[in-house]
Amino acid sequence: MKATIKEVAKEAGVSISTVSRVINGRDRVSKQTLRKVQQAVDKLQFRPDHVARTMINKKTKTIGLIVPQLSNEYWALMSEVIQNELWSMGYTTLICSTDSEVDKESAYLKMYIERRVDGIIYCSFPYTQGATQDQVDILRQSGIPVVTLDPAISGFSCVVGDHLFGSFSAVEHLIQLGHRSIAYIGGPAVSIEREFGYRKALMMYGVNVEESLICLVNGQSFSDGHNALMKLRESGAAFDALFCGNDLLAFGAIKAMEEAGVRVPEDVAVVGYDDIFSARLFKPALTTVRQPIPDIAKELVTLLIQAVDLDPDQRPARKIVIPTELVVRESSGAAQPVAASD
Incomplete structure (x- = not known):
């Protein structure tokens, strides 16, 4: 008993x-x-009795976390760091992976509301504006505090990486190495600002933006990068450098080039984005744009916990921009000595 x-x-x-x-x-x-x-x-x-305690305290000490894909190393590590940060503050985490499917996102948001989570960290990337508005309506009507990563939603605090600068620095690096035919693989799942930064760097350096060298995909996986590179080759597009919207896309593209007998970086220089742990282990080691996951996670948790005890109309909508950093390794053909901590 x-x-x-x-x-x-x-x-x-x-x-x-x-x-x-x-x-x-x-x-x-x-x-x-x-x-x-x-x-x-x-x-x-x-x-x-947690149910009874929730009724008394009006708190579940649980935070909902939505991410696009736990099989992606970046999101898996982000989830782990966020979970640890919340645990240290006395909160448990309910993690849901949506595979970037709108229906799943909406269902998980409704589930969080039904379970009376104390707050939601929203790290997903809906593809259509209509779906985004549906989800925004769900969140606003709930009154639950929400903090987003990258998709800035009016009225909610958000943490964003400086993707425009990060992607600009990646393409600038390739231009400074002498490349002028630079392809891009990306899409809505990896932030449109990365494409903007790619275009801005080319224009700032007087390099023509060739639309035929831009391949947009709906996903952000290894296979998406592999298929995109094959599509670029089949189109007959000629390029001597490639910037990818994330590291997994870069890994897939490099594999496809390897299968086709194209050498990296001798024939095509490659730069990725995110700097997941595998980037330094991959062969060739990947030049990439680093996003500091611990800093991002800490800011997300801090913003959310600050909002938990406030009424909805008292919660300030703050925007925290996290700096990005180019990490030069072998794949771009300009590898520098790598620090032991890298």
Whole structure:
């Protein structure tokens, strides 16, 4: 039979209110009292009624996290760091991966609302404006605090990478190495600003933007990069450098070139984006734009927890821009000595 809080109090020789304070962590108690209550909880295998506690405190101590794809190393690491940050602050994380499917996103958002999560970290990339508006309506009507990563939504705080600068620096690097026929593989799943940065760098350096060298894909996986590179080759487009909207796209493109007998970086220089851990292990080691995942995760969690205790009309909509950094390795043909920490 399940032990009650009254039985725990009797076993520990303290009042019920003291046990409640220990369980909910609302007030400090002496180390001796804390030890007695913990021993009683362990002995009786007491488990608090979370539903009842939620009704009293109006808090579940749970945060919902939506990401596009956990099979992507970038999102897997981001999820892990966010989860650890939240855990250190006393929150558990309910993680949902949508595979960038609009129906899944909407269903998960509704599930979070039904489960009364204390907040939502929204890290997905809807493809159509209509779907985005549907999801925005769901979020606003819920009154639950929301912080987004990259998709800036009016009225909500967001954390964004400086993708325009990051992609500009990637293409600028290739131009400074003497390349003028630079292809791009990207799409809506990897932020439109990365394409903008690609175009801006070419225009700023007086290089023609060849639309035939731009291949847009709906996904962000290894196979998407592989297929995109094959499509570029089949079109007859000639290029001596390639910028990819993320590292997995770059890995897939390099593999496709390897299969076709095209050497990297001797025949085609390649730059990726994100700097996932595999980028430094890949052969050739990938030149890429680094996004500091720990910094991004910390800002997301900080913004959200600050909003949890505020009424909806008191929550400021803040925008935090995270700097990006070009990391030069072998794939662009200009590898520099790599620091041990890299």
